[in-house]
Amino acid sequence: xxxxxxxxxxxxxxxxxxxxxxxxxxxxxxxxxxxxxxxxxxxxxxxxxxxxxxxxxxxxxxxxxxxxxxxxxxxxxxxxxxxxxxxxxxxxxxxxxxxxxxxxxxxxxxxxxxxxxxxxxxxxxxxxxxxxxxxxxxxxxxxxxxxxxxxxxxxxxxxxxxxxxxxxxxxxxxxxxxxxxxxxxxxxxxxxxxxxxxxxxxxxxxxxxxxxxxxxxxxxxxxxxxxxxxxxxxxxxxxxxxxxxxxxxxxxxxxxxxxxxxx
Amino acid sequence: xxxxxxxxxxxxxxxxxxxxxxxxxxxxxxxxxxxxxxxxxxxxxxxxxxxxxxxxxxxxxxxxxxxxxxxxxxxxxxxxxxxxxxxxxxxxxxxxxxxxxxxxxxxxxxxxxxxxxxxxxxxxxxxxxxxxxxxxxxxxxxxxxxxxxxxxxxxxxxxxxxxxxxxxxxxxxxxxxxxxxxxxxxxxxxxxxxxxxxxxxxxxxxxxxxxxxxxxxxxxxxxxxxxxxxxxxxxxxxxxxxxxxxxxxxxxxxxxxxxxxxxxxxxxxxxxxxxxxxxxxxxxxxxxxxxxxxxxxxxxxxxxxxxxxxxxxxxxxxxxxxxxxxxxxxxxxxxxxxxxxxxxxxxxxxxxxxxxxxx
Numbered sequence: 001x002x003x004x005x006x007x008x009x010x011x012x013x014x015x016x017x018x019x020x021x022x023x024x025x026x027x028x029x030x031x032x033x034x035x036x037x038x039x040x041x042x043x044x045x046x047x048x049x050x051x052x053x054x055x056x057x058x059x060x061x062x063x064x065x066x067x068x069x070x071x072x073x074x075x076x077x078x079x080x081x082x083x084x085x086x087x088x089x090x091x092x093x094x095x096x097x098x099x100x101x102x103x104x105x106x107x108x109x110x111x112x113x114x115x116x117x118x119x120x121x122x123x124x125x126x127x128x129x130x131x132x133x134x135x136x137x138x139x140x141x142x143x144x145x146x147x148x149x150x151x152x153x154x155x156x157x158x159x160x161x162x163x164x165x166x167x168x169x170x171x172x173x174x175x176x177x178x179x180x181x182x183x184x185x186x187x188x189x190x191x192x193x194x195x196x197x198x199x200x201x202x203x204x205x206x207x208x209x210x211x212x213x214x215x216x217x218x219x220x221x222x223x224x225x226x227x228x229x230x231x232x233x234x235x236x237x238x239x240x241x242x243x244x245x246x247x248x249x250x251x252x253x254x255x256x257x258x259x260x261x262x263x
Numbered sequence: 264x265x266x267x268x269x270x271x272x273x274x275x276x277x278x279x280x281x282x283x284x285x286x287x288x289x290x291x292x293x294x295x296x297x298x299x300x301x302x303x304x305x306x307x308x309x310x311x312x313x314x315x316x317x318x319x320x321x322x323x324x325x326x327x328x329x330x331x332x333x334x335x336x337x338x339x340x341x342x343x344x345x346x347x348x349x350x351x352x353x354x355x356x357x358x359x360x361x362x363x364x365x366x367x368x369x370x371x372x373x374x375x376x377x378x379x380x381x382x383x384x385x386x387x388x389x390x391x392x393x394x395x396x397x398x399x400x401x402x403x404x405x406x407x408x409x410x411x412x413x414x415x416x417x418x419x420x421x422x423x424x425x426x427x428x429x430x431x432x433x434x435x436x437x438x439x440x441x442x443x444x445x446x447x448x449x450x451x452x453x454x455x456x457x458x459x460x461x462x463x464x465x466x467x468x469x470x471x472x473x474x475x476x477x478x479x480x481x482x483x484x485x486x487x488x489x490x491x492x493x494x495x496x497x498x499x500x501x502x503x504x505x506x507x508x509x510x511x512x513x514x515x516x517x518x519x520x521x522x523x524x525x526x527x528x529x530x531x532x533x534x535x536x537x538x539x540x541x542x543x544x545x546x547x548x549x550x551x552x553x554x555x556x557x558x559x560x561x562x563x564x565x566x567x568x569x570x571x572x573x574x575x576x577x578x579x580x581x582x583x584x585x586x587x588x589x590x591x592x593x594x595x596x597x598x599x600x601x602x603x604x605x606x607x608x609x610x611x612x613x614x615x616x617x618x619x620x621x622x
Contacts, residue, residue: 160348163315166335167342168409169365182352 020240026233034230049234057231059238062219065131067242069206069215070199072135074192077143082188085150086176090159100151103144111141115205122209129210137209138199145198146191153187154180193247200243264448265325265416266291267312272321274307274473281307283473284321289466291326292447294440296464298454300496304473305453309419312451313340325416336365341410342419345426347402349394355381355405356390362413380412383442400431407439411446420452424459436462457497461485469493491618494539494611500573503545503585505538506615518612521579525556526607531621539611542573545587545603554607560585562599567592576603 026034027049029042054060088096118137119128127133157180165175181188206218214222220235227235267289274282282304289295297305310316312323314335323331330338341362349358359380363373381387384404394402403423410418423439424432440463443450454460460467461481468478469492477489488494494502507518507525516531517524518538525538549555560576563584572593576585587603595601612622 158346158348160344160346161350163335164342164344164348164350166315167313167340168362168413169336171334171336179350183350 023233023236024240026230027237029230031228031230034228049230050238053231053234053238057223058219059216059235062214062216063238063242065134065210065213066200066216068131069135069138070196072132073138073142073199074195076135076139077146077195078188078192080139081143081146082150084147085152086154086180088147088151089154100148103147106140106144111137111202112204112208114140115208118205119208129213131213134206134209134213134215135199137205138202141202141205142195142198146195149191149194150184150188153184153191156187157183196246197243200239264291267417267449267451268324269308269312270322270324272308272311272323273319274304274311274316275319280473282311282319285470285473285475287468287475287478289449289451292449294443294450294452294463294465296452296454296460296467297470298457298460298464298467298496299470301455303470305455305470306421307473308470309342309421309451309453312417313342313419314338339416340419341413341415341417342421343403343406343410343423345422347399347406347423347426349397349402349405349409351394353393354390355386355392355394355397358394358405359390359409359412362409366413376412380408383411383445384408399426400435403427403435407442411442411448414446415448418448418450420450422454423452425454425456439463457499461497469496471496487620488539488611489620491537491539491613494613498541498543500542500586500588502611503540503542505540505583506535507538508535509533520583523556523558523579525610526554527612528607528622531612533614533621535615536621537613537615537618539613540585540605541609541611542586542588544609545574545585545589545605547589547601547603549604550606555604556607556610558585558603558605560601560603562595562597562601564597565593565595567594574603576601 025041028045028047030044030046030048033042054063087093088100115137118133122128122133127136161179161183162172162175165179166172170178201217202215203217203221206215207221210218216239220239224232224235267287269285269287272282272285273280285304285308297308299305307316311318314330314333314337318331321331322329325338349355350361353361356377359377360373363376368376377390378387381390384407386401386404386408389397389401389405394405397405403426406423410420420439424435427435436459452459452463464481466478466480467484469476469484471492477484477493479487484493484497488497491504495504505518505520505523505525507520509527509531510517510519510524516527518527518536519525520538527536545558549557558576558578560578562574563577564575566573566575570590570592572589572591574587574589574593574595576587577583578585610622611620613620
């Protein structure tokens with residue numbers, strides 16, 4: 001058993017990391033060696049493709065737009081979703097189950113369908129081709145998820161923690177802010193990551209709602225077909241790295257800082 | 264420290280009347296236990312006092328100040344929760360200091376008071392730990408320290424011992440009582456455990472279906488229960504009850520149960536009564552120096568608790584089962600016919616309709 005577990009672990013890691021690694025290697029292989037099948041690893045490495053993609057082909061600008069869109073959509077969906085999730089977790093009100101069900105239903109509506117009709121509305125509101133426009137569409141996509149996720153986070157933090165806060169000198173809102181919110185932070189961070197990745201990966205709505213200010217996946221979709229293969233790998237690398245960095249930054253919230261003590 | 268007065272407090276949850284007119288006056292510095300079966304409204308009443316629950320009707324005063332509509336934070340109460348509710352994202356020190364911080368004490372004062380509370384509860388060496396690193400008993404101490412550190416006017420405790428193991432519970436019982444003697448803070452303590460109530464309370468308020476049935480010292484409640492409910496709730500094993508008709512012979516009234524006649528000590532107007540006998544008042548020997556009643560019984564089952572013995576006995580034709588608690592270890596074969604004795608003085612009489620105490 002002592003050998004089998006590490007072996008299994010390595011195997012699974014290879015399964016997931018292998019393609020990523022090969023794509024990464026391909027993205028830094030010189031064009032001259034890319035189609036040379038006599039060896040797997042190139043004799044020298046180059047950042048030429050990534051460089052070109054980012055700075056000559058407009059990739060960097062698209063990347064900035066992508067981050068902008070992701071942050072705005074997380075901001076909007078959290079500003080609306082956290083109070084909604086809290087309300088669902090803490091209060092009983094008429095139609096609560098209906099609200100929860102309706103929220104799930106919105107997920108069954110493909111964003112592409114919404115996006116087409118959004119274009120006409122955006123044209124009237126002058127929102128076409130703006131980061132805010134795409135972010136609004138993404139927020140609509142992320143919001144139901146945030147509501148459902150935060151409601152389950154808040155229902156798993158004891159109401160007595162808040163009540164203790166109120167007894168010892170906090171207002172109801174103060175108790176939410178100082179007690180429940182910090183306790184929910186790991187879960188909220190996890191849902192932020194999820195929201196970020198949803199927005200980061202979303203391609204179709206972004207493609208339809210923007211022309212010049214495209215997000216990275218929309219930009220790649222528009223240019224990939226016409227590019228040589230090593231550019232496609234470079235694109236894959238550029239797509240993956242910011243997401244990895246983002247997860248790396250908030251990883252400490254994921255491994256909850258005060259142990260398994262939400263109980 | 265304050266006197267707590269509740270006037271006709273009502274709390275409805277929709278159709279459910281959780282509190283149906285609770286009036287009580289709790290003396291300044293007293294340790295009062297709210298006792299009752301689950302669902303009797305005792306926790307709801309405590310939450311009304313804390314302000315966590317809004318009243319449907321009625322008034323609550325701390326001393327002469329009405330607090331009925333105040334937020335919990337403006338009432339100067341403290342609470343020890345059943346789950347302790349020690350905040351997991353703060354260290355023990357921060358947990359205890361938090362009420363002081365919110366009340367804007369200076370840093371030096373906070374440090375000094377936290378040290379005082381931690382010393383009192385014997386948790387000084389735990390101050391820099393997180394709650395997840397503590398045992399249940401330690402968390403409990405932190406919860407108590409946090410509750411007393413700002414010297415509240417009223418201290419509320421909601422079944423604080425129910426999550427501890429039996430040994431620790433007995434130990435904490437006496438510690439909490441000692442703590443109260445030191446601090447003299449008006450304490451309201453909710454429990455469904457009659458042993459806790461009897462050992463800890465200066466006074467006990469027995470509650471049932473959203474009302475206080477009786478409010479008195481443990482002794483009063485044990486010796487003169489106001490209703491059959493209180494009589495049945497206090498004491499272990501439970502009091503034995505006989506539903507009797509009142510008959511009169513030669514000017515003397517008796518409560519008659521089959522062929523057994525309980526002499527009624529003074530004149531009453533009720534037609535039928537409930538006679539209550541505590542198991543510990545049943546003996547195998549006739550009591551000396553007082554009138555007694557003899558019951559013929561068959562041993563049904565015997566529990567040897569060492570050193571006490573609890574006998575389950577069948578009395579009469581209707582197979583009324585009664586229990587008797589005897590101070591010594593005893594072996595009797597099941598099915599054996601015996602005679603047991605009850606002194607007339609130890610009988611309790613309740614009205615059969617209202618279940619209220621007559622004598």
